[in-house]
Amino acid sequence: MTFQYQSLAQHIAQKIYRSELKIGQRLSSLRQFAEQHQVSLNTAKSCYELLEAQGLIYVKPKAGYFVQSQAQPLHSIAQPQHLDFDAIAKQVSNLELQIEIHEASISSDLIHLGSIQLSPNLIPIDALRRSIQRALKHSKSEDFLYSDRQGHSKLREALSAHWAEDGIFIAKEEIYITNGCMPALSTVIQNLTEVDDSIIIPTPNYNGQLQLLATLKRKILEIPAHADGFDIDRLEQAMRDSGAKVCLLTANFQNPLGFCLSYADKEKIAQLAAQYQCYVIEDDIYAECAYSLKRPLPIQYWDRKGYVIYCGSVSKSLSPSYRIGWFCLPSRLKHLRAKILTQNSAVNTPLQLGLADLIYSRAYREHLNQLKPKLMRQVEQYRQFIMQAFAGVEIRINQPQGGYALWLQLPQQIDSLKMYRYAQQHSINIVPGLVFGEDQRYNNCIRLNAGHQLSDEIERAIQLLADWAKKQI
Structure with missing residues (x-):
């Protein structure tokens, strides 16, 4: 549940970062703020306290609240x-270097500026511990046998309900639990393409995905990405002319550029996928790391024909060591279910149940x-x-x-x-x-x-x- 004071604080924080509120500028008094936004004094006070805790504002006794000084606008x-650049299908040429850099990026002996991961102080360790303990306490005897290769029904139900709160409606029957996001992508790619097939991908793009495609011996067809996203016309051209069966996209906070596509672009991509029968594998791993309290909708939201396969995990929003991911198989691809289940490795049941408890207890939403x-x-x-x-x-x-x-x-x-x-x-x-x-x-x-x-x-x-x-x- 998102409280009103948090939403208001987020709104003011954005104004500060955009320099709409200047350094040293005095803010409305608590009473004025409450009247302006039609909220209670307690809500106004909680909003200012949150901003103060974030270091965005400060209080002067008997003078009021002011925007905190920042180093540079x-x-x-x-x-x-x-x-x-022109899109030309080619193999990823630097696999050995990719592997070397990936191994170095997760080394605990180095200063953490490489691998994209949260600091332990941002991980709700106590809440995770309590959820796992509760999950074990209330588990059933069958939970200690071989687990369902599609994933435990409790976790699939929890994810479906969690996403529904954000306006994303995916039935639990379509959800497949995996050991992280990369295994999810690998399974889907191998079932939709063959060796030497081309996959459309905007670059610069997450090097881990490029390493995966190189390992699977898939070619990449690069289209230019930039700070605001990528050219949808170039994407359509590649879908139309290249013969590619698949494109691999991140629409929400792409790694490394951090852009979030507009809803108009996402809707257009879903339409193009159906028009050219080119599947979109959507890696939405960063969606819950939005700076706004409202999670942005994925491309999958506009998918009406079953050409978008939604993938993700909690590695970036919760913990990189919590190896739980998923992909969501639309009805169009149900014929692949049996084959996929033989390929999908079973995921640790206690961890699945622990994550389900974290979601149902509201601890994940609060985190x-x-x-x-x-x-x-x-x-x-x-x-x-x-x-x-x-x-x-x-x-x-x-x-x-x-x-x-x-x-x-x-x-x-x-x-x-x-x-x-x-x-x-x-x-x-x-x-x-x-x-x-x-x-x-x-x-x-x-x-x-x-x-x-x-x-x-x-x-x-x-x-x-x-x-x-x-x-x-």
Whole structure:
């Protein structure tokens, strides 16, 4: 449940980040605020207290509430530039480098600027522990036998009910539980395509997906992505002319650019999928990491013909170690059910039941409501510090609308692979832009994780990278 004071606080926070409310500007008094928004004084007070806790406003005794000073206004941070190129089907050429960088990105011995993951302090560990304990206490004897390969009915029911609160209606019979999002994508891709088939994908795109496609020996057909999404006309052209059976898309807070497609674009994509009979595999793993309290709808919401396969997990919104994901099989693909069930590995039953309890107890919803404003504030702190550290270097940073991936575009003479090697020598983990597409077109870019609190250690690591970049130019 979203409380009114949280919604109001989110609205004011957005105004602060957009500089619609200026640094040092005095806010309405509690009584004035309550009257303006037609809420109680208690609601107004709770709203201001939340904003104060987030460091967005401060109170002066007997003077009122004021907008907190920030290092640099948002509008002065330039967005990465859009690169244009022709879509040509090709194999992912750097699989060995992809694997090396992936293994390094999850190393616990390095400073966490590589893999996109939440800091433990943002994970509701106590609530997870209580839910697992309750789930075990109330489990039935059959829960300790071999589990249903489609997933436990309690979890599928819980997910269906959870999504319905956000306006996403998927029956539990269509939900298949997997050991994370990547196994879900792998299963769907293998059942819809053959080796050497082309899959349409916007780039720069999550390097883990490219690594998966390389491992499965699928070709990629890249279309240009940018800060606001990607060109739907180019997507239609690829669907119409390439003969591709599948495209792999993230519409909500794509990794690494962080964009969220408009509802008009999502509806158009669903229509194009049906028109050209090109399946859309939708990876919606970041949707619940929106900065607004309302979760954005997926492409699947507009699917009327069964050409969108909805996939996701709780790895980014809850915990990267909680290996539970899913894909949702529309009725058009029911004929694949038996084959899919033979391929789908059974998922740990106690963890499934624990997640179901977390959802039904409302602890997961409460966690999301608390996480979103924290993420928004934390990501902006990273952006401001990066600009400060790289002062004198012409860099561009994305402004995510959700999630916590940061995409830095550096001057052309900066080699991101050399920066990655340098960072490794100093126990720092980053991901070079080279692995987010083909033809080395993103070699002057890097991706950073902003899921951990901006500690002194991380600030020193970012400053070290900035100092190295300054020497290169």
